[in-house]
Structure formats: structure tokens, C-alpha cells
Amino acid sequence: MSKPVIATTSLAGCFGCHMSFLDIDDRILELIELVEFNKSPIDDIKKFTKKCDIGLIEGGCCNSENVHVLKDFREHCKILVSVGECAIMGGLPAMRNGIPISECLAEAYLNGPTVSGNEEKILPNDPELPILTDKVYPCHEVVKIDYFLPGCPPKADLIWLTLVALVTEDELQLPYEVVKFD
Amino acid sequence: MSQFVKFTIDGTECMAARGQYIVDAAKENGIYIPTLCNYPGVKPKGGCRICTVRVNGRLMTACTTPVAEGMTIESEVHDIVELRKSIVELLFVEGNHFCPGCEKSGNCELQALAYRFRIMVPRFPFQFPLRRIDASHPKIIKDQNRCILCKRCIRAIRDEEGRSVFAYRRRSSRVEVVVDPKLGKQLTDELAQKSMDVCPVGSILVKEKGFITPIGSRKYDHEAIGSDIEHIRMTKI
Numbered sequence: 001m002s003k004p005v006i007a008t009t010s011l012a013g014c015f016g017c018h019m020s021f022l023d024i025d026d027r028i029l030e031l032i033e034l035v036e037f038n039k040s041p042i043d044d045i046k047k048f049t050k051k052c053d054i055g056l057i058e059g060g061c062c063n064s065e066n067v068h069v070l071k072d073f074r075e076h077c078k079i080l081v082s083v084g085e086c087a088i089m090g091g092l093p094a095m096r097n098g099i100p101i102s103e104c105l106a107e108a109y110l111n112g113p114t115v116s117g118n119e120e121k122i123l124p125n126d127p128e129l130p131i132l133t134d135k136v137y138p139c140h141e142v143v144k145i146d147y148f149l150p151g152c153p154p155k156a157d158l159i160w161l162t163l164v165a166l167v168t169e170d171e172l173q174l175p176y177e178v179v180k181f182d
Numbered sequence: 183m184s185q186f187v188k189f190t191i192d193g194t195e196c197m198a199a200r201g202q203y204i205v206d207a208a209k210e211n212g213i214y215i216p217t218l219c220n221y222p223g224v225k226p227k228g229g230c231r232i233c234t235v236r237v238n239g240r241l242m243t244a245c246t247t248p249v250a251e252g253m254t255i256e257s258e259v260h261d262i263v264e265l266r267k268s269i270v271e272l273l274f275v276e277g278n279h280f281c282p283g284c285e286k287s288g289n290c291e292l293q294a295l296a297y298r299f300r301i302m303v304p305r306f307p308f309q310f311p312l313r314r315i316d317a318s319h320p321k322i323i324k325d326q327n328r329c330i331l332c333k334r335c336i337r338a339i340r341d342e343e344g345r346s347v348f349a350y351r352r353r354s355s356r357v358e359v360v361v362d363p364k365l366g367k368q369l370t371d372e373l374a375q376k377s378m379d380v381c382p383v384g385s386i387l388v389k390e391k392g393f394i395t396p397i398g399s400r401k402y403d404h405e406a407i408g409s410d411i412e413h414i415r416m417t418k419i
Contacts, residue, residue: 085282088303090310092283098312138308148302152282176406179300181281181293182397 004053004167007077008040011066012093012136013059017084018042020153021056024160031160034167039076048076054166055080056159057145060090061137065130074143079166081147082139083159085181088148090136097135105132150181189253191235204244204255205233214408215257216266216295218382219332220245227333232266232295263299270295271304278310278327279383285392286384288400292330293383294407319361321374322388326358329385333359338380339373341365347373359385 010018018041024031037043038052055077061067074080085091096104105123109115139145147166149158158178165172187200191213198207203226208215219230228243235244236256244257256262273279273292281287313326335348336359347369351360361369369377378388397403 082303085280089280089308091280094308094310095278095280097310135310138303140303141307150302174300176297177404179297179302180288180403181296182284182287 003034003036005038005050006035006040006054006056006163007038007048007052007073008042008056009058009069009073010041011057011059011069011087011139012062013084013086013091015041015058016153017056017058017087017159020151020156021083021159023156025156027160031163034164048072052077053079054163056083057081057087057139058083059086060093060139061133061142062093063130063132067133067137067142070139070142079146080139080143081149081162081166082145083149084154085150085152087139087145088150089138091152094136094138101132101134150179152182155180187249187251187253189249189251189255191255192258198249200250201248204235204237204242204247204249204253207249208244208255208257209411212411213257214411215244216298216408217245218291218295218330219334221334221338221380224334224338224380227337230269230330230332232269234262234265236262266295267299267301268305270299271301271306273330274301274304275306275308276311277330278313280327284328284384285387286328286381288397288403289395290384290402291382291407294402297402298406298408313358316360317389319366319369320389321369321371322361322377322386324359324361325385325387327385328383329359330383331357331359332382334380334382335359335377335386339377341368348377 008018022028038050039045039048055073057070057073057080061070082088086093090097109118109123110121147162149162151158155178158174161172161174161178185200186197188195188197190196191208191211194213196207196211198210205215205217205220215233215235217233219227220233226245228246231243233244234241237247238254270292274296279292281293284290287293315326316324336346336350339347341347345365347362347365348359349362351358374388377386
């Protein structure tokens with residue numbers, strides 16, 4: 001029997017959730033017995049090579065590329081899991097919500113206290129660059145998400161217990177301490 | 183007329199002093215009814231509706247309804263638990279509650295209720311309202327992003343003459359709680375700390391006191407909100 005396939009990605013996140021994932025320590029050896037990885041920064045596979053069973057999404061959607069990747073994940077994964085506060089509610093990047101984009105860009109590239117050397121007053125406009133969305137969207141407001149793991153980052157135990165439950169199809173029993181929003 | 187009344191909560195027979203509010207009577211019997219806008223020693227308001235229970239078939243707020251002889255009270259039943267959960271979820275999407283960056287995280291009652299109810303994600307769309315942070319006061323910060331308008335500070339923080347130091351400003355969806363510009367000037371260190379403690383969320387913060395308790399020793403790090411009340415019941419049995 002082939003192993004369940006996992007894919008992971010970081011959208012508008014800080015990779016902290018992936019770090020927390022690695023925090024399962026030596027259980028990673030057990031994990032590699034249980035599952036196989038596909039598109040993920042962990043094995044550096046850039047494109048889906050097959051359909052996956054579980055997709056772990058870190059970070060919300062702050063630009064067109066995030067939306068594209070998220071939709072790609074929805075297409076290729078049977079189960080999508082929002083991992084961390086950014087994926088669930090936008091998190092730190094969502095603090096720009098409510099502030100007009102022109103103001104954000106002006107602060108970052110024109111008027112901010114750390115701006116130097118941009119004499120021509122150019123805002124990044126290369127057609128290759130993804131376009132910023134009007135606000136940062138939680139993943140479940142863009143595609144259907146099946147499960148949510150809160151935390152900043154979610155505790156390694158929470159990620160581990162969830163993955164084991166999904167792979168073994170056992171009921172998930174979570175101790176009180178494991179689910180925290182910070 | 184007897185001084186005590188008998189009633190049931192979810193089928194458990196209870197006894198309490200006549201005239202006690204249902205939340206307090208339940209507490210004495212080791213039963214936790216979740217509250218948010220209620221605060222010990224402050225006149226109950228019945229504003230947040232999280233303490234909603236069904237009394238003899240009718241929905242009432244347990245913080246403002248006194249117990250009476252023979253009352254049948256339902257609390258931990260599916261539809262009421264769902265109602266309480268949805269209120270907490272609505273509060274989360276209505277404001278800007280960025281728990282990871284909040285000084286009150288771990289000591290926050292709104293967050294603690296979400297933990298207790300096992301809310302992983304609110305089922306309503308986030309509103310991301312544009313709210314301001316008022317740090318003009320020398321002792322406290324008033325962060326409107328986190329305010330849930332429970333009125334606990336308005337009701338509890340008063341000067342020697344009994345005047346409220348905090349007040350509502352504007353109306354309807356634009357309403358906010360602010361420090362009274364005149365009375366706020368006399369805010370003592372003690373009252374400033376009390377106002378931070380009274381606030382169930384991280385909307386009132388004493389300056390330079392953020393993140394003072396390390397992660398792991400905060401109020402709701404290991405024990406769910408209300409578990410202290412439920413422990414009393416366990417030891418009684």
C-alpha cells in the first residue's frame with residue numbers, strides 16, 4: 001500500500017509554522033515512515049508531481065501569487081489544513097487591512113524612515129511581480145479549508161497529533177494545553 | 183418564607199440563598215456558567231449574553247436573573263452551548279483580535295472562552311475594522327481594536343466621588359470606550375492597574391507592564407476558564 005502524500009507551503013507567513021512542524025524532533029523519523037512528501041519547502045519539490053492527500057497551508061493570502069498557489073493546493077490535495085494564525089485570520093500581515101495599499105506602498109518605498117536611494121520615487125512595478133490584494137485574506141475566505149490549527153506557531157504536538165489522526169483516521173484527542181492562539 | 187431555595191441545573195439539584203443571581207448560585211454549587219461582561223462586585227449588566235441559560239423553558243441571562251424556588255435551569259445543552267460559541271466567534275471577527283501580538287494573551291477572558299469552547303476558527307467573515315489606539319494617557323493605553331464594549335471598566339473604575347473614569351463615546355457601530363479627559367488625569371497607579379485587571383481583553387493596558395508574566399505561568403495556560411469552580415464540585419463529591 002502506498003503511503004499518504006503530504007504537501008506544504010508558506011504563503012504570507014514567516015515560516016514559523018514550518019519551524020514548529022520540525023519541532024516534532026525525532027518523531028520526524030516516525031513521520032517519514034508514515035507519509036511521503038510532495039511539493040514542500042521541506043524536500044524542495046517545487047511543483048506537484050501527483051495528487052496529494054494532505055496539504056498544510058501556512059500564511060494568508062496577501063498577493064496574486066498566494067491566491068494562485070492556494071488554488072493549486074486545493075486542486076491537488078484531498079484535505080487542506082490551515083496551519084497558524086496567519087492562515088486562519090491573516091495574522092500579522094493583516095494589520096495592513098484597513099490601510100489603503102497606496103499608503104502602504106508609499107510608506108515602504110517612498111516616505112518611510114528607512115527608505116534610501118529611491119530618488120526616482122519608483123514603486124515596484126515589474127510585470128513579473130505578483131499584485132498585492134486589497135487586503136490580506138484568511139485562506140478559508142479564498143478556498144474551502146477542511147481543518148484549522150490555531151497558534152503562532154501551532155504547537156508541534158498539535159501538528160503531530162493532527163497529522164497522525166488524519167493518516168490513521170483515528171479520532172483526534174487534544175489536551176487543553178495543545179490548542180493556544182499565541 | 184425560607185431563606186434558601188432549591189432548583190436544578192441540568193438535572194443536578196442545587197440550593198442557594200434566595201435572591202442570588204443564577205451565575206453566583208451555580209458557582210456555589212460547583213457549576214460554571216460562562217460569563218464575560220460580568221465582574222465580581224460590579225452590578226451585572228446582562229450585556230454579552232454569554233451566560234444565557236434556559237429557565238423553565240425561557241432564555242434568560244444568568245447574571246441578572248435571581249434564583250427562585252423550583253426553577254429548572256438548562257445550561258450545558260447543545261443549542262445554548264452553540265449560542266455561546268457563536269457570540270465568542272462574533273466578538274472575534276467584529277474587532278481586531280491579533281492574539282499572537284497581544285499583551286493580554288494567556289490572561290484574556292475572551293481567548294480563554296474560545297479555548298474552553300474549542301473554537302479553532304470563527305465561522306463568520308473577519309471584518310478588520312479600522313480602529314485607533316489611544317496612547318495619549320500617561321499611565322494607560324486604550325486599544326480600540328480589542329475593545330468588546332462590555333462596560334466593565336465603566337462600571338468598576340470610579341473616583342472617590344463615585345464618578346466613572348471611563349465612558350462611552352459616540353453611538354451605534356461607532357461607539358467606543360474612552361478615558362474621561364478630566365477624570366482620567368487623576369487616575370492613580372492603583373486604579374490604572376485595576377482597570378487593566380477589570381478589562382477582560384487587552385483593550386486597557388498599563389504602560390510598561392506588557393508581557394510581564396512569562397508564557398507558561400499565565401492564568402489560562404494550563405487550566406480552562408471556570409475549571410476552578412468545577413474543581414470545588416469535584417472535591418465536594
